Amino acid sequence: MQGEIEDPNSDIRAFLTADVLSFVRQLLDRRKNEGGELYLALYELHDPELIGLLYEAAQSGHVHLILSTAGSTDPNPKGTAKGSRNPVVWDTENNDARAKLHHAAAASVQDRMFNNKTPIGHDKFAVYVKNNVPTAVMTGSTNWTETGLCTQSNNCIIIEDASLAKFYLDFWHRLQADAQPKRVPLTVKVAKGPPVVGAEQNNAIQGPTLRRDNMRPFGPVTLADRVSQAEVWFSPNTHSAKKTDQSPMPGDLNDVYSLMDHAKKAILFLTFMPGESGKQNIIGEAAKLAKQRPDLLVAGAISDPSAMPPNYVRPAKGQTKPKVKIPAPSVWWPDGEDSRIAMIRATAIGTPVGDLHPELLSAGPRLQGVLRQR
Template structure:
């Protein structure tokens, strides 16, 4: 008799990622797995249970309205799964309470027959947007009664929380749930132009709060600290609610605000070619003006230092605030990848972390002090190009040495700041004499080379083609060691491994730039975040409505996250901050990077986030790659998963196609 040999779950404050394996190659007659979330009390007794949501119907059935069922109706035909409704409710844009204690019960199921215990169907429903009446969920086609094929297997117990002392880690929901999001926005019968953006811009909006997750509460709680003073360094600042958070606390705030955004000066006369002069700081200008007005009031207690790189190729990319108590002792710091914009808070995949440790907060405050001393000459006017603006050599030299902090229970943290390379610009990626890595990247590469089983990452734009970055190093290691699991997702098409810039052919024709959607080889699976429509992939897939018109800009994934061996409690590593994990950040940008070793709970929280985002885009990337291969011969040779018709198998043949690789690693 086949059994589930082991089941494991990891989680953060938003989602759980489950993996399980079986003690044979296949479970005869298996149509998938029924998964139940169990809520536990302080004595680990079950107080409530809920089967996980599922949307994909069996062949011969249809779910045209994309209404949630659960695994008592449509089981999971994989050996790993994401519990996306751990905090987010499946039927409305509301969230469940945090700090719950849960585990998962998993059983293989097949078609009901004599001798099997039946799976009891749990009905699903939602409240209609217009009538406010409860509507029972239905689907088309004949139900397939299910019976249990194996005994129950249980995962480890999880605490669903942001708190992993001294870290409070949170992750935005962004617009990953595109299918659900489209349904929510369409409940009134239409999706208006700019409707999503309007929701995300509006403070207190129900959809904005839903997509921001715990990030907004963490920011608000941070500034609710009594007494003391805040010192911040920000890149982008255009969110109305977050600007108010700063102005409400201006009397105890010192802020270094960089420039962000550029465009044509609409008020200037065009030249003979019809072009208007370029201006800078287009995104931050309104917030800067509001803050400057407060700073000019001497009694306000607020100071603002403008850090304007305006068109030099350097950016003040930090997004951190450090808090000092009334005695002037640094106590806590807020950092991560989240820009202080409406899209950063609710429209992208981001992370935000508060660190309550004196030594780490002290390192950030010392860096902030160095930034303040490294004042840039300002252009006149402020939105003009600031020719020659660059960080000073003193700042760069000091940043070459990290701050190492021992924490409790053998955990350690290492804090790096950039730029930490001398000179005016980054050397070319391809040259006769390749440049040695900057010291912070050298450290990341060293840690990557020590990976024994897994490397996970999410990046936005570390470098063109991923060279001289975490992307190139991880792939190189995965190619040399095929037992290594290298899983990552990239946002910017130019950063994808295998990217080829446009080029002119000998016949004078131009070959456009080309970016693969997938790089898959041995244990490597790196994908590019891709929005899809049925038109782009040339076919409908099951009952999915592939009309992802809700994508906001190219920074779908804005995270900068690296996780190494998260299941090893002693050797696990997680790296996060504002640093994009490429040479340019170390040469050109104001950046921060936190590397934590030996903190398994934190590493697994970040790993769950990586796997969540990766899984969301993997199917989309594969579909896009298959379509692109048919159109672009130069993409040939990139392997992709076989096409899926979008429905569950009605036989046990799905097991032959299902991968056990991730489940084998996580349950290892």
């Protein structure tokens, strides 16, 4: 299956990408047809077709890319003694694309390396500049990977607005100016299979100047319809990369809480992983508001189950634990059918039902076998 979603000529890939691929490549196509400049900041870059398009564009000298670290591989077999362990190899996901783009004629590629798991360069945007004027920006959650295009629930939007495009272009230049350690290549030979190729680990974090400059909103600006307004927050926008119970509220989250506080009828949300167990994040805030205001409808979906509010009561001391492991509930609605709040976590039905095969929650090695069954 992995081969199918990587193959530009695959009918399966065409079906799964639907219109997202043509949408993601719009600004690349516009740059090629109109002769402008394109500024991109990307987190994951692994899709062969998109890499090929970027390579072609980079050869023109009119594409400028900031590419962050993505992926890591532990080359040590399970049980390897501590003194015999090889270092973990980082940036394994972006390694091939990075090498190819660096070798493109006139390429403008900046390596933005974070390898200590805490900060990641989670940017996914592109700014189109025509005649030295930023005119459009593409942003959203879509990763430039075959899984991002084919197997994940992502979003992507292009906004045709010079003011918003300039906000993003200025942010791109702030990222460029935020100096990070030089990428140190690393190759580790393994007993079986090809060597693991990537980069050495470091302890880099986004710098204080970048953090400080992001601690305010940009805008609002009135869009082309002369009615809608938009305001942009960029991250990181906190003094520290780590959060504690005493950490001050970030400005962007404070704005979100304010909007939630002023909700008249309902709060509807889709979120991935804002934090664990509803602590210090929108999940816990939504649950609190639902309890305080019985007239308020609160409903949403959460990708990562660990973000769900606590819904498991530990057995009392001396109480026998159940012999059969009971899966965590898929829906959190504390008052049952009388609840005005429902939070649904990503889940899958693992038992075949009639003609339906087990559902697939994530696109991993099992995907090939599942599609073969179908």
